[in-house]
Amino acid sequence: MKPQAAVDTARIPDELDRRIIRATQAGLPLVPEPYRQIGEQLGIGTEEVMQRMRRMLESGVIRRIGAVPNHYTLGFRANGMSVWDVPDRLVRKYGKQIGALEFVSHAYHRPRHLPRWRYNLFAMVHGRDRKEVEQKVAIIAGLLGGDARDHRILFSSRILKKSGLRLPGGG
Amino acid sequence: MDAIDRAIVNHLQGGFPICHRPYAAVAGELGIGESELLQRLERMLERNQLSRFGPMYDAARMGGGLTLCAMALPEKEFDRVAEMVNAYPEVAHNYAREHWLNMWFVLATETPQRIGEVIADIERETGYPVYNMPKKEEFFVGLRFQL
Numbered sequence: 001m002k003p004q005a006a007v008d009t010a011r012i013p014d015e016l017d018r019r020i021i022r023a024t025q026a027g028l029p030l031v032p033e034p035y036r037q038i039g040e041q042l043g044i045g046t047e048e049v050m051q052r053m054r055r056m057l058e059s060g061v062i063r064r065i066g067a068v069p070n071h072y073t074l075g076f077r078a079n080g081m082s083v084w085d086v087p088d089r090l091v092r093k094y095g096k097q098i099g100a101l102e103f104v105s106h107a108y109h110r111p112r113h114l115p116r117w118r119y120n121l122f123a124m125v126h127g128r129d130r131k132e133v134e135q136k137v138a139i140i141a142g143l144l145g146g147d148a149r150d151h152r153i154l155f156s157s158r159i160l161k162k163s164g165l166r167l168p169g170g171g
Numbered sequence: 172m173d174a175i176d177r178a179i180v181n182h183l184q185g186g187f188p189i190c191h192r193p194y195a196a197v198a199g200e201l202g203i204g205e206s207e208l209l210q211r212l213e214r215m216l217e218r219n220q221l222s223r224f225g226p227m228y229d230a231a232r233m234g235g236g237l238t239l240c241a242m243a244l245p246e247k248e249f250d251r252v253a254e255m256v257n258a259y260p261e262v263a264h265n266y267a268r269e270h271w272l273n274m275w276f277v278l279a280t281e282t283p284q285r286i287g288e289v290i291a292d293i294e295r296e297t298g299y300p301v302y303n304m305p306k307k308e309e310f311f312v313g314l315r316f317q318l
Contacts, residue, residue, distance in 0.1 A: 030209050030224070065187035066183045066184050099311030106311065108308065110239065117302060
């Protein structure tokens with residue numbers, strides 16, 4: 001649960017944090033003492049690196065530290081962005097339930113653009129093929145029951161750009 | 172991927188420790204050696220079974236702007252507009268999707284104010300409206316793969 005309004009501006013990374021982010025956003029060094037290596041690269045101590053990374057983890061700047069499996073290479077070749085029209089007062093309740101499903105990688109409450117775009121709840125669903133994505137979306141539909149007034153699955157047909165999120169600047 | 176690789180991936184989707192010898196700590200939990208863990212991570216990255224290993228940052232919490240945008244484009248205009256949109260360094264990913272809103276991209280900017288400016292620039296340059304869909308609330312980001 002991270003309502004945007006709750007972002008604590010005092011926790012916005014400072015310049016040294018940003019240098020750590022730049023040094024690690026492509027990955028953590030695969031050496032026995034990775035934090036020490038980052039510190040050496042930036043000219044600061046290992047303790048300082050670890051302390052700042054712990055703080056960023058606590059404040060949510062770092063979501064988590066770990067391995068990101070490549071869905072596609074591991075056989076999860078289909079992804080469908082499922083979009084749902086649910087009553088606004090129920091978005092949070094259902095968002096949490098859907099976010100807890102293991103095949104959902106992202107779940108968000110987003111604004112409608114009426115009259116053309118009525119959907120306010122988004123959930124990215126992964127599967128081995130489109131059929132499996134459809135089966136999983138059916139599980140979500142079952143969960144929402146009559147509270148889902150409408151839904152769609154937007155399958156991706158092409159990746160047009162994938163540069164990832166990167167802090168600009170050196171390093 | 173063998174059973175040990177799968178155990179590593181299942182075990183390491185979060186919670187990698189911040190300590191002096193983190194790989195040794197995790198290797199101990201998995202019952203393998205530190206150098207074996209390092210070698211296996213390196214191999215899975217080389218084979219692209221892992222897209223990355225390390226901290227995952229939340230762009231919205233770095234003080235910048237972040238949003239999801241969609242556009243509805245006629246088929247014959249699609250590639251030309253895609254090229255224009257992709258030329259913006261603020262466009263992080265862009266997907267073609269099968270819907271009347273057929274182009275979906277993520278904008279990430281240095282400041283929240285820049286989002287509106289970039290959207291206005293894209294609308295002016297392409298001549299098509301951009302549907303701005305910033306998150307109001309996030310419920311989950313990540314994927315719990317069990318391999």
